[in-house]
Amino acid sequence: MERGYAATSLRMITAKARVNLAAVNYHFGSKESLIREVFERRLGPLNAARLAYLDRLEAHAHGRPLPVERIVEAIVVPALQVSRDPLGGGAVFLRLLGRAISEPASYVRETLPAYYREVIVRFKHAFSHALPHVPEQDLAWRMHFMFGAMSYTMAGNDALQLIGNCRLDGADDAESIIRRLVPFLAAGLKAPLTDSPARRTGAAARKTVNAVSNRKAA
Amino acid sequence: MERGYAATSLRMITAKARVNLAAVNYHFGSKESLIREVFERRLGPLNAARLAYLDRLEAHAHGRPLPVERIVEAIVVPALQVSRDPLGGGAVFLRLLGRAISEPASYVRETLPAYYREVIVRFKHAFSHALPHVPEQDLAWRMHFMFGAMSYTMAGNDALQLIGNCRLDGADDAESIIRRLVPFLAAGLKAPLTDSPARRTGAAARKTVNAVSNRKAA
DNA sequence: GCATGATTCAAACGTTCGTTTGAATCATGC
DNA sequence: GCATGATTCAAACGAACGTTTGAATCATGC
Secondary structure: OOOOOOOOHHHHHHOOOOOOOOOHHHHHHOOOHHHHHHHHHHHHHHHHHEEEEEEEHHHHHHHOOOOOHHHHHHHHHHHHHHHHHHHHHHHHHHHHHHHHHHHOHHHHHHHHHHHHHHHHHHHHHHEEEEEOOOOOHHHHHHHHHHHHHHHHHHHHOOOOOOHHHOOOOOOOOOOHHEEEEEEHHHHHHHHOOOOOOOOOHHHHHHHHHHHHHOOOOO | OOOOOOOOHHHHHHOOOOOOOOOHHHHHHHHHHHHHHHHHEEEEEEEEHHHHHHHHHHHHHOOOOOOHHHHHHHHEEEEEEHOOHHOOHHHHHHHHOOOOHHHHOOHHOOOHHHHHHHHHHHHHHHHHOOOOOHHHHHHHHHHHHHHHHHHHHHHHOOOOOOHHHOOOOOOOOOOHHHHHHHHHHHHHHHOOOOOOOOOOHHHHHHHHHHHHHHHHHO
16 A cells, blocks of 8 residues: 555565465465455455445435435445445555556556446446436546546545645545545536537647747756 | 556666666666656646646736636646657656656655645645635645546546446547546536535445445355 | 374575676767 | 777676475364
8 A cells, every 4th residue: 555566575564464474375376366355355345335325326216317426425435434444444445445546567457447347337327317418428537537536535645735735634534535525526527518629728738838848948 | 657666677668768777877876866857857847837827827817816627727738738749758758647646656755746836836826716715625625636536547547447338539639638627627626515514424324334244244 | 192284484496676897888189 | 099088888786576395383183
């Protein structure tokens, strides 16, 4: 979580766990299998809880479209529960997960999608039902942005915000994060569609390029 | 960009660049200094362009609050320009940057904030001027979410979306990404404030925890 | 109490890493 | 054309990595 996969050695892990170095290869086979097992144990139940949450919402709705906020909650709230449950991995696992999605290592790029496939399909249907006027492509992109904001937040990437002369309070309190994250994401998903491709950026953008070039020349 | 800092060896880099391995330590001193130089060269001009863009907007506004969409554009459009300019690093640098923000390595967690300090202060002022009803803490969080969605998108994290039975078209076309990203972020920043802390999540959340526990027992 | 299979342990393996070294090569000013 | 400083190069260094090994230890059923 705090060092990334490649930079975390089995010697660090086994020392922290107070076990012998060879135990990892004996019980798991390899370092790669070890972290795969972590996801197997933690991510499966988390996504199952998300689907169960969505099932409950849809059962209550009797086919009517759900409020976007509720659908977003179905994704975010189970993560909150995990972060509160030390036996379920706690907040540490969420941080690991947030980082893992950006992890370039092949082991995770080939493993994670399998866990998310059903979640994405189900929630995409729910969103497209709740937002019938949003074209499929736009919805896919908005879900993409949503996952970005979520995983970034879960990864605890406070590197930038720390220095904005005002710390983020309640960064440890998952509920206060969700109270702010859900309205943000729901508003983004419900944003009005802009059919005109922002023509006005053309001129300003050219000036920007010049500013970049000038800086480089200096 | 595609392997992460720790997993990218100087031997790979020097082989790709068709130079001798020792050249890195001769010209840069160390691997860490090498990547620091990359940020020095690329990130400085990019953030300068963002500030210049904001300067231009504010000069035209004569003290009046700016539309949130325009402020977001000031952050996003210069990145588009960089992605189009192969000499400025191109899209590859943006992907590197998006990954770097999530990179746990200490070299970057201590280097990047310095480049972003002024950007964050200036844009926070602009946003709080445009959104006077949003408390400072909420605004800080919303900017945090915004950076998350942005860096995730810039990092090209398509691992999850690929399998949602509908590919993201135009993923290479930066302008079409921006056309969708700006409305999403602006809507999120302008989202109505929820003063009631979503009490209704209590019961549902408890059920969710049970679902997780049951899955674990199975 | 002893045989047996599972687990733990210290030690070593081969590989790869970032870095250093010292000689070879290049460029440049006189 | 030669001295000098900068750069390139092949080779090696020590350290750290994931993994393997074989003996020691533990647990368990008879």
